[in-house]
Amino acid sequence: MNENFDPLLSSVQNDKVKHWASLLDKKNRDRSGQFLIEGVHLVLEALRGQASVLTIVYDTDRGIPEELKLERETNDSEATLGLEWVQASRAVMAKCTGTDTPPPVFAILTKLSPDSSALYRKNCLVVVLDNVRDPGNAGTIIRSADSVGADAVILGKGCVDLYNPKTVRSTMGSLFHLPIIEADLKELLPQARAKGVTLVGTSLQAKHTCYSYDWKQSTWLLMGNESEGLSPIVRDLVNESVIIPMVGQAESLNVAMAATVLLYESLRQREFNK
Missing domain, CATH: 3.40.1280.10 (SPOUT methyltransferase, trefoil knot domain)
Incomplete structure (x- = not known):
């Protein structure tokens, strides 16, 4: 897959971006049944742990982190079926993660279904x-x-x-x-x-x-x-x-x-x- 073909979101007013940012609040996580994780390590653990990952969003200026590029090319598990990859501006990354220094990547997941x-x-x-x-x-x-x-x-x-x-x-x-x-x-x-x-x-x-x-x-x-x-x-x-x-x-x-x-x-x- 070529990251150049991934959709680019640059505006914090985009509806998707507003939804992702809303997941910082518990009431919106409860209502949607979704949550957000930040950083390369957590995204890798989610993919390898067979969590239901819906969307992976990465900083367009920095590109997809190398570890995730490899995972994208080799992971054919249920966790990656229908997985959406999106690139975003630094402003969008900051809006959705609520951190002073935005991570290079975050992901949206369906809440876990524990056994x-x-x-x-x-x-x-x-x-x-x-x-x-x-x-x-x-x-x-x-x-x-x-x-x-x-x-x-x-x-x-x-x-x-x-x-x-x-x-x-x-x-x-x-x-x-x-x-x-x-x-x-x-x-x-x-x-x-x-x-x-x-x-x-x-x-x-x-x-x-x-x-x-x-x-x-x-x-x-x-x-x-x-x-x-x-x-x-x-x-x-x-x-x-x-x-x-x-x-x-x-x-x-x-x-x-x-x-x-x-x-x-x-x-x-x-x-x-x-």
Whole structure:
């Protein structure tokens, strides 16, 4: 394919451009069922992760990034069927990404359709977020869950929107690697307990450290709000509580760091302590 034949959009008043820019707001993402990703790495991860990519828009002055040129020539997966390539002016790139320094490329995707069958897999490991509102924390936890091979991540009501551009960037593409399910925890957690899943939270009063708890069993790890922890309703459903031991003088770890410590202990027990 020759990029010279790709349509060029130069005006920020173009209807397509207005629609793409509107995806920076959650209400428009919800209404359209679409979201926007920025940068070469995320676009590559979306294509390779079989996400439903609708349109790829690149800066006409810089041309298609080399990595994407190769992907365009070689990728014949379902992700690229009917895929539209568009070149755009720097003003359009800036309007649609909301950043001071526009990326060389962005893409429009259909929202993900996660497979929930992994939630109750034998010896499953699932991360559950309860009112985690910071996009950087949520994205980092999703990335950590991906890195240890967790089966899924669940975002309870009150969490930051998965498709918030800052959340998407923070995942570094991990949102395309494992199911991320948005759900009502009041309904889902009792179902998990009924199916034999252990719900694990963190507590300063816990009898177990995270190193003495058996992470090899079917476990959902519950992580709460940055300042308030787990909500009372969710806390009442916890089966087991663990504490991360601290020997220095730091008062606490932030929620993303704490989740990562716990996830890597689960990985150590599951894969390196057999």
